[in-house]
Amino acid sequence: TCLSGTSKNACQSEQHLGQYYTVPASHFHTVFPHGLPPRYQQQVKTFNEGCVMVRQPALELISHLKRADYINPTLRYLLYGVKGSGKTMSLCHAVHYCSTQGWLVLHIPDAHLWVKNCKELLPSSYHASRFDQPIQASNWLRNFRTTNEHFLSKIKLRQRYVWTKRESTEEGRPLGELVDMGVSRVKSSSDVVGAVLKELRLQAGGTEGGFRLAVAVDGVNGLWGRTTLKKEDKSPVAPEELTLVHNLRKMINNDWCGGAVIATLSQTGSLYAPSSAYLPQELLGEEGFDSMDPFIPVPVSLYSEKEFESCYLYYLDRHWLQHPHSQTEEGKKELIFLSNRNPSVLERLCAFL
Amino acid sequence: MKCSNIVTQMQMLLLSTYFLFSPERRTANMAASGGRTVGSFLWKCGNCCFNFNTVSSNLTRQVLSRQLCVSAVLHRKNLAAAGPEKFSEEFIKKQVEEFNIGKRHLANMMGEDPETFTQGDINRSIAYLFPSGLFDKKAKPLMKHPDEVFPKQRAVQWGADGRPFHFLFYTGKQSYYSLMHDTFTKALAVEKHQDRLRGKDLFTQDAKQISLVGSRWLLKEELEELLVETISEHDYARFIQLMERLLSLPYCSVEEDFVQRYRRQLEIQSSKQQVQPLQYDQHGVAYSTGDGRRKTAMGTVLLRDSGSGSISINGTNYVHYFPVLQDREQLMFPLHFMEVLGRFDMQCSVSGGGHSSQAGALRLAISRAMLSFLSEGQVETMRQAGLLTPDPRIKERKKPGQEGARRKFTWKKR
Numbered sequence: 038t039c040l041s042g043t044s045k046n047a048c049q050s051e052q053h054l055g056q057y058y059t060v061p062a063s064h065f066h067t068v069f070p071h072g073l074p075p076r077y078q079q080q081v082k083t084f085n086e087g088c089v090m091v092r093q094p095a096l097e098l099i100s101h102l103k104r105a106d107y108i109n110p111t112l113r114y115l116l117y118g119v120k121g122s123g124k125t126m127s128l129c130h131a132v133h134y135c136s137t138q139g140w141l142v143l144h145i146p147d148a149h150l151w152v153k154n155c156k157e158l159l160p161s162s163y164h165a166s167r168f169d170q171p172i173q174a175s176n177w178l179r180n181f182r183t184t185n186e187h188f189l190s191k192i193k194l195r196q197r198y199v200w201t202k203r204e205s206t207e208e209g210r211p212l213g214e215l216v217d218m219g220v221s222r223v224k225s226s227s228d229v230v231g232a233v234l235k236e237l238r239l240q241a242g243g244t245e246g247g248f249r250l251a252v253a254v255d256g257v258n259g260l261w262g263r264t265t266l267k268k269e270d271k272s273p274v275a276p277e278e279l280t281l282v283h284n285l286r287k288m289i290n291n292d293w294c295g296g297a298v299i300a301t302l303s304q305t306g307s308l309y310a311p312s313s314a315y316l317p318q319e320l321l322g323e324e325g326f327d328s329m330d331p332f333i334p335v336p337v338s339l340y341s342e343k344e345f346e347s348c349y350l351y352y353l354d355r356h357w358l359q360h361p362h363s364q365t366e367e368g369k370k371e372l373i374f375l376s377n378r379n380p381s382v383l384e385r386l387c388a389f390l
Numbered sequence: 391m392k393c394s395n396i397v398t399q400m401q402m403l404l405l406s407t408y409f410l411f412s413p414e415r416r417t418a419n420m421a422a423s424g425g426r427t428v429g430s431f432l433w434k435c436g437n438c439c440f441n442f443n444t445v446s447s448n449l450t451r452q453v454l455s456r457q458l459c460v461s462a463v464l465h466r467k468n469l470a471a472a473g474p475e476k477f478s479e480e481f482i483k484k485q486v487e488e489f490n491i492g493k494r495h496l497a498n499m500m501g502e503d504p505e506t507f508t509q510g511d512i513n514r515s516i517a518y519l520f521p522s523g524l525f526d527k528k529a530k531p532l533m534k535h536p537d538e539v540f541p542k543q544r545a546v547q548w549g550a551d552g553r554p555f556h557f558l559f560y561t562g563k564q565s566y567y568s569l570m571h572d573t574f575t576k577a578l579a580v581e582k583h584q585d586r587l588r589g590k591d592l593f594t595q596d597a598k599q600i601s602l603v604g605s606r607w608l609l610k611e612e613l614e615e616l617l618v619e620t621i622s623e624h625d626y627a628r629f630i631q632l633m634e635r636l637l638s639l640p641y642c643s644v645e646e647d648f649v650q651r652y653r654r655q656l657e658i659q660s661s662k663q664q665v666q667p668l669q670y671d672q673h674g675v676a677y678s679t680g681d682g683r684r685k686t687a688m689g690t691v692l693l694r695d696s697g698s699g700s701i702s703i704n705g706t707n708y709v710h711y712f713p714v715l716q717d718r719e720q721l722m723f724p725l726h727f728m729e730v731l732g733r734f735d736m737q738c739s740v741s742g743g744g745h746s747s748q749a750g751a752l753r754l755a756i757s758r759a760m761l762s763f764l765s766e767g768q769v770e771t772m773r774q775a776g777l778l779t780p781d782p783r784i785k786e787r788k789k790p791g792q793e794g795a796r797r798k799f800t801w802k803k804r
Contacts (some may be wrong), residue, residue, distance in 0.1 A: 386715070
């Protein structure tokens, strides 16, 4: 049931379905500074290792990524499913695969964080009607820097960017400098994000020193809904008026090539969406659906029998299930009933057993 | 239940001469008036507050109580022992005649056969002819045999010369002491019988014993009703002690009839459970339905056999409908108790109440639906586990002068 070797990351196939594989500890800080669900991070800290289950949706994604042809415009994959069925984990699995393959990963942990709870909203210097979010942008740039250290020196800018009267970044400078500037100059960080995205878009499919670009967005339905932010005159802010959202939407449009866009829908952080909604149409809304269309939907279902077995044995193996009754057959049946094989519910249930 | 002195005057010309009793409305002058005047009434304060119809045979319950042995005797004042008789014998006889004539008239009025007109028919006819909007069952019009309405009275205990008839009259509790006397006489008789058998060498320890299973001793109130006089707790304890002593003798089966007169059968609760037969749908899969209620929530369940343990409530998955673990545990309890967790598929619908009461209603519905799949012994275990008992608790009424049901207004010193 458990732990296959990590070096076989690329060769995971259907035989490994239901088995756990370990992500080496070194990868955790580089690949996933900000992507994992919080409960999973706690679990990693408790168990002192990160084990991810190989599941059907993730395998499907990876096989698509392997076989896709990167001359054509980018393919967009959308993971959807009921709450707690493992969409974010599958996304992280795919992201890990991409980073081990040497792709440049653009991982946005939760698009909903950009459309709500923003303390500071500055009017954008670049475009009059738009708003900047300095804190979120600089946070993201910092994490981006940790993820893709080795790319930052390799990629060179193709355009000159002027930030203020005295500051500008010349053509040909490495991307790292741009990112550093964005982190230090918080005021213009949103514009820096926009610039970074544009550069990567232009250079992704390039033949000389080309790299593959993976854009992983969690909670992509946040980009097209409503926001909870308000302008000074208490009128609501539409998502288009936020610089970050605007630039991200340009990334998701499939007018560039040389990479893939993997997105998840999320009801948990979404605003003004009913809790029973999980299908793409309901959560994306009309506008979002039209812009995401065409995409490849990847449904994420609850644990199957085999997967449930494997998870249960993993918890037993790690001595996470302390209660003596939970080790019996009866206890297992109770767990199946109470959680209905929903991964997050099962995890919460076992947390106090 | 409050004691109220509501005047209920039934004006119906035909039946006006007959007795249409509002229960428990009588005065000391009833014998004289013969009408339906009502007056004040003394309630024994020790009486409890359940609403009960006065007849011991039909126990209708308004609020379910968990008393093991219940009888209407508990809830009726023992008037008989209160004092000298209030109703004379001829008066009672006259009442009985008038009741019978009234019964025949009522049967004629309703177009039914007077010969086969039962008490149930009388009740229905009265409810039809005198519809009452009152909630208190005791305040509604009632027509019952005078023996059930008037309490048992003691006849005059002494003759014309003033000498009492019974030899124990001057003890004050003549029936009680005569009963104790009789019981002891019987015990002595049994011992004499035993000695005789020992003399003939026919004495065996394992003689046939009286079967006491499924019956209980008479309650103190029931004994009072039987003897038509008040008994103290001490007296009652002594009586039970004496009976137990009689039973301890090996040959007490000689006096079995005497003993059984003072025991009552306990009702077997589980025989009251109605188990519906299994129904089969077109594919031959067995299914059954059940419904349950808890505190304004009503739920129905369709239980299908040979399923995979999937549950859908009002069309959605139960994990999404009941995000709280406690509610899902409530659903799990009947299945887990009978160890049939993965066997059934369920389709539930529930409405009303909050999430906890909906879960409780569904739990009762599931247990009731499962009855048709289970054997008798399992039904009994379920009943003892409390799975089949509807929870009687409802929201308590808010009282005037208080902020809530129990909470009083903030007390201010000045």
